[in-house]
Amino acid sequence: MACCCGYSEPIDTERVVVVAPLTMAAPIKVVVTGAAGQIAYSLLYQIASGAVFGPEQPVYLHLLDIAPMMGVLEGVVMELADCALPLLTGVLPTANPEEAFKDVAAAFLVGAMPRREGMERKDLLSANVRIFKEQGQALDKVARKDVKVLVVGNPANTNALICSKYAPSIPKENFTAMTRLDQNRAQSQLAAKIGVPVQDVKNVIIWGNHSSTQFPDASNALVKINGAEKPVPAAINDDEYLKTTFVSTVQKRGAAVIAARKMSSALSAAKAASDHMRDWFLGTGDRWVSMGVVSDGSYGTPRDVVFSFPVTVSNGKWKIVEGLTISDFARQMLDNTGKELAEEKQDALDVCKD
């Protein structure tokens, strides 16, 4: 029960020195890598404004980028200060991974080279995977052992796997890759096709790799129409669309944005990163979300690759949704994306040997 001064309980002013309202938690340290880049430019505001960890959770931001970007990063730090955000208790800009990862509870690993027109995301592997080896090692040394790590930098699934491998003291479950942008894209395509608001579509799944082999799957998705829930396949009543145009539109959406903007998606990527981390910290209820997680072989997928599954989250732990029926078509799609991930893993391990 709140008392008149706004604190949750009456305060014994003789004994307590109050520096912040008692409803406020202690600040958590959150790192964003690639902090001088495009995605971070949208993401940092979302984190610092409370959209990710909630309106009661102060954050201390650690911003990592490479040494030549420190000047640009200084400008970002100025802008964060100029936002005058009550939940932002401090900012540490740095080019030193061990300083950046020290005691962090959440890590957004964004910093990596983006692809250009005509490239596949796996073409970035040899350039980017070493970053995630080095950052895994730094996380292992200095981060909290319960740190939640979200890898955004491409190829996100395989980078997350490598990061986890080089951070053996942190549980594998704490490393995830972002396929939430694909989920948001899929949800938005379905809502537009049916003609309902986007929040009325749920449980669309992204299986596999954040690449053009991913399988956006609407077969278990539900839509609310006039207050009643209905399966999406019944509402759309066009299986051919769901197996072809819908799948390829989502698979190729990143490339379409690059072709139009001449730069890869950033606003929507930042929103997806916020959604992913918020759901991981605050929970999903019975709503399914897609996350790249280290595979335990569920649904006949290869073990020990970072594979995107439908999950629910409660108390900060994700759990793969079990018992879904996999059609012949889905089986083929899952096998194909699983094969690509197994190949990427081998390539990445070869790069990391050097």
Ligand SMILES: NC(=O)c1ccc[n+]([C@@H]2O[C@H](COP(=O)([O-])OP(=O)(O)OC[C@H]3O[C@@H](n4cnc5c(N)ncnc54)[C@H](O)[C@@H]3O)[C@@H](O)[C@H]2O)c1
């Ligand atoms: N998973 C997804 O859905 C998704 C979506 C969009 C973009 N991405 C990927 O995210 C990455 C970042 O995209 P962007 O548009 O922000 O790129 P960007 O080029 O604008 O920014 C990347 C930043 O990372 C920094 N950086 C490079 N190496 C670093 C290192 N070792 N440590 C720390 N920082 C480092 C760069 O200096 C730069 O400031 C790319 O790999 C892109 O392909 C993934």
Ligand SMILES: O=C(O)C[C@H](O)C(=O)O
């Ligand atoms: O497509 C890209 O290279 C960027 C990102 O992975 C995306 O899906 O938009």
